[in-house]
Amino acid sequence: DSGVTQTPKHLITATGQRVTLRCSPRSGDLSVYWYQQSLDQGLQFLIQYYNGEERAKGNILERFSAQQFPDLHSELNLSSLELGDSALYFCASSIRTGGVETQYFGPGTRLLVL
Amino acid sequence: AQSVTQLDSQVPVFEEAPVELRCNYSSSVSVYLFWYVQYPNQGLQLLLKYLSGSTLVKGINGFEAEFNKSQTSFHLRKPSVHISDTAEYFCAVSVHNDYKLSFGAGTTVTVRA
Numbered sequence: 001d002s003g004v005t006q007t008p009k010h011l012i013t014a015t016g017q018r019v020t021l022r023c024s025p026r027s028g029d030l031s032v033y034w035y036q037q038s039l040d041q042g043l044q045f046l047i048q049y050y051n052g053e054e055r056a057k058g059n060i061l062e063r064f065s066a067q068q069f070p071d072l073h074s075e076l077n078l079s080s081l082e083l084g085d086s087a088l089y090f091c092a093s094s095i096r097t098g099g100v101e102t103q104y105f106g107p108g109t110r111l112l113v114l
Numbered sequence: 115a116q117s118v119t120q121l122d123s124q125v126p127v128f129e130e131a132p133v134e135l136r137c138n139y140s141s142s143v144s145v146y147l148f149w150y151v152q153y154p155n156q157g158l159q160l161l162l163k164y165l166s167g168s169t170l171v172k173g174i175n176g177f178e179a180e181f182n183k184s185q186t187s188f189h190l191r192k193p194s195v196h197i198s199d200t201a202e203y204f205c206a207v208s209v210h211n212d213y214k215l216s217f218g219a220g221t222t223v224t225v226r227a
Contacts, residue, residue, distance in 0.1 A: 043217040
């Protein structure tokens with residue numbers, strides 16, 4: 001158990017809908033990262049938040065957005081869903097030690113868009 | 115930008131045999147390197163990491179990896195595998211002040227009795 005929690009574990013929805021994925025980082029970790037794992041694209045970085053502020057953006061679609069709240073939990077919002085958005089979405093949290101960050105991953109949310 | 119290539123997509127191996135998973139990276143700056151394991155229907159678990167110092171890194175579950183700067187490699191090894199090592203293994207890289215991970219495509223290890 002990494003200490004990172006994600007809910008829900010599974011999500012089934014229809015095209016055009018909007019969903020929210022939730023992540024709670026390990027106690028004391030200020031950084032939260034979101035990744036998408038799909039069969040065709042592999043593991044791809046989406047976005048990073050550090051202590052409530054967006055720090056870095058990767059291959060995140062405009063239909064997707066995220067935020068990190070004062071209690072440091074984070075939410076990833078996916079809207080106007082398409083079949084191709086079906087994937088496993090991971091959250092990771094990290095703490096910076098000596099200028100280096102090590103990321104610990106949650107169990108993921110498996111999204112199926114029908 | 116940094117990138118990772120995992121040279122083998124699938125590695126079948128017999129129980130108690132050694133295994134080596136190959137990983138090469140590309141970066142114009144110094145890197146930090148990681149190996150993660152994903153067991154079926156689970157999240158990613160950190161196996162080991164190279165940050166600096168000794169090039170031979172020991173991790174959990176008997177795995178180790180060697181950082182080779184001249185060959186830009188970070189190969190993962192285990193001298194004797196168990197059935198429970200059946201999983202997908204990911205090599206990942208990050209750099210200083212850009213902490214996102216760039217992952218390789220993964221290597222599926224299947225251990226047979």
